[in-house]
Amino acid sequence: MAYHTYEFLKxxxxxxxxxxxxxxxxxxRIISFLLVGNLFLWGAVxxxxxxxxxxxxxxxxxxxxxxxxxxxx
Numbered sequence: 001m002a003y004h005t006y007e008f009l010k011x012x013x014x015x016x017x018x019x020x021x022x023x024x025x026x027x028x029r030i031i032s033f034l035l036v037g038n039l040f041l042w043g044a045v046x047x048x049x050x051x052x053x054x055x056x057x058x059x060x061x062x063x064x065x066x067x068x069x070x071x072x073x
Contacts, residue, residue, distance in 0.1 A: 009025050012018035050057060 004021070006025050006029060009018055009022040013022040049055075
């Protein structure tokens with residue numbers, strides 16, 4: 001079956017031929033929305049934690065890069 005847009009499937013959601021494809025596309029949209037929302041939420045929590053505790057992120061990144069460079073050499 002060829003790919004169709006969500007709007008195409010939404011207009012045919014009660015058509016038995018397209019019902020399965022519509023439900024599948026709808027579920028993918030819901031899961032994508034929940035994953036992106038979750039990433040934003042935890043990103044904001046992490047950002048707030050860094051800001052409140054005055055954590056030097058660049059120091060950790062530089063230390064991590066140095067460890068990688070030590071392993072490679």
